[in-house]
Structures are given as structure tokens and as C-alpha cells.
């Protein structure tokens with residue numbers, strides 16, 4: 679299948695804003711080339727400068743790329759993206775080109791390096807385990823065209839929170855699993871079984887491959903489904919890193935599908951909508967446990983008493 683790659687050049691501080699705008703348009707994937715961020719990792723000696731093209735390291739501005747299926751209404755979509763970018767009132771340049779999906783899958787690899795988040799070390803399959811990180815729980819990930827390399831604040835917030843809520847024996851549902859990263863992390867923390875659910879068949883395929891890569895096929899089942907509709911099993915923990923509106927939609931059903939004492943972890947909530955999502959969770963019967971904020975994103979944890 680052919681895709682349209684839409685590339686937007688902006689100042690470093692605006693990459694997440696542009697990425698969020700692309701997610702609003704339901705892109706299948708976003709990649710960010712940000713020279714400032716690369717230099718932060720290089721200066722912290724986590725990554726090596728020689729691994730990145732000179733052109734990217736010396737670039738004055740960051741580039742955010744997103745991918746959309748090349749369908750008949752692609753020109754309308756491009757027009758809408760252009761209008762939304764103008765409304766942000768920030769300087770930008772917009773480029774686009776047709777690509778095949780293989781090129782897209784590979785575009786992630788250039789900038790995805792091993793990264794430590796909480797107790798975990800997320801490692802692309804093609805990289806070696808860095809020395810000094812041997813005591814971390816290693817998650818091998820090849821994100822392909824699915825969301826979830828661990829570098830996004832919404833994923834990192836969940837990875838940091840998980841050890842508090844997942845103990846050996848727990849049964850977990852990871853709704854909106856993307857690359858499967860949070861389901862794999864839950865299994866590594868000792869969950870008895872994890873149901874990893876995604877509505878996107880591409881994410882389901884990628885998550886299944888990552889589960890096999892981490893030798894967790896017996897512990898993680900990847901299911902193509904819309905949220906938890908028709909899902910009959912009661913679970914102890916539900917994780918959902920999706921977006922505010924979808925978490926609100928999921929809240930009443932999540933309450934029903936948790937056992938007493940069960941925990942719901944919601945992420946991907948923009949800060950402006952945190953209270954609205956929390957209100958919906960409380961209205962669904964949950965009690966508040968904790969909130970964490972980073973980079974304009976909120977993570978909410980609630981319990982079914």
C-alpha cells in the first residue's frame with residue numbers, strides 16, 4: 679500500500695505540538711527528528727553522534743513526519759492539516775511525498791536507540807544491550823508502523839507507574855497496545871496473563887511479533903478488538919494509553935471488567951482534559967489513587983474499591 683509522508687519543519691520546542699496535531703488526524707505513525715533532543719542524548723553519552731547523519735545533527739529546525747494512507751480524500755486532509763498548522767501561529771514549512779509502507783517502517787530505525795525508562799531498558803532489536811544496564815528488565819521492540827517506542831511521555835509515564843500496580847499473578851488488559859510495549863512490560867513484572875488489545879490490524883501484527891521477540895507468547899495474547907467490547911474475562915489491572923475522549927468512553931466498561939480492588943491506569947490525556955477524564959472515572963464508580971504529569975500529558979490511576 680502507498681502512503682503519503684507529510685513532513686513539517688518547526689522549532690524544536692514545537693515538535694510534540696505538531697505530533698499531537700498529526701495524531702488528531704489519526705495518522706498511523708509519527709517520527710520526530712529533533713537535533714536538540716539528539717544532542718541531549720549524545721551529550722549524556724547515551725547515544726553516539728557518528729550514528730546520525732550530519733545533515734540531521736546540524737539542522738536548525740526539527741522535522742516531524744507523519745504517514746497517511748494514500749486515499750482519494752488525501753488532498754482534503756492535507757488542506758486541513760495546513761489550516762491547523764497555520765492556526766498554531768508558529769513558523770513552519772510543510773513538505774509531502776508518496777512512499778511505500780516499507781520505507782515508512784524503516785524510517786523509525788534511524789533514530790530509535792536503547793533507552794532506560796524506570797525499571798526497563800527498551801531496546802530496538804537491531805541494537806546491542808548497553809553495558810551497565812544488565813540489571814534492567816529488557817523490552818525488545820521493533821515498532822514497525824505501530825506507536826510505542828517508550829520515548830513518548832505518555833508511554834514513559836505508564837512504564838514508570840507499572841511496578842507499583844503489577845505484581846506476580848495479576849491478570850492485565852492493555853487497551854490500545856500499539857507495539858505491545860506496555861503488555862510486554864506487564865508480563866516482565868510477573869503478570870500471570872496479559873490481554874493486549876488494539877483496533878488497528880497493523881498494531882496487532884506488530885505487537886504479536888514483539889511478544890514473540892520477547893519470548894512471552896504464553897503470557898501475552900494479542901487481540902484485535904474495539905476497546906473491551908465483548909471481552910468477557912475479569913482482570914485485575916486495565917491499562918489504556920489512548921486519548922482523553924477514548925478513555926472517557928472506556929471508563930464505565932473498564933469498571934465492570936475489573937475485579938474488586940482492581941486498578942485502572944489511563945494515559946495519553948492532554949493536561950487540559952485531565953479533570954474532565956477524572957470526573958468521568960469517578961462518575962463510573964472509581965476512587966482516585968494518583969496522577970502524574972509530564973510534557974503537557976497526564977496519567978491517572980484509579981481503583982475499583
Ligand SMILES: C[S@@+](CC[C@H](N)C(=O)[O-])C[C@H]1O[C@@H](n2cnc3c(N)ncnc32)[C@H](O)[C@@H]1O
Pocket residue numbers: 824825826827828832833836853854855856857858859860875876877878881903904905919920924946
Ligand atoms: C498512543 S498509542 C499507545 C501505544 C502503546 N500502548 C504505548 O503506550 O506506547 C494508542 C493505541 O490505541 C489504539 N486504539 C485507538 N482506539 C482504539 C480502540 N477503540 N480500541 C482499541 N485500540 C484503540 C491505536 O491503534 C494505537 O495503537
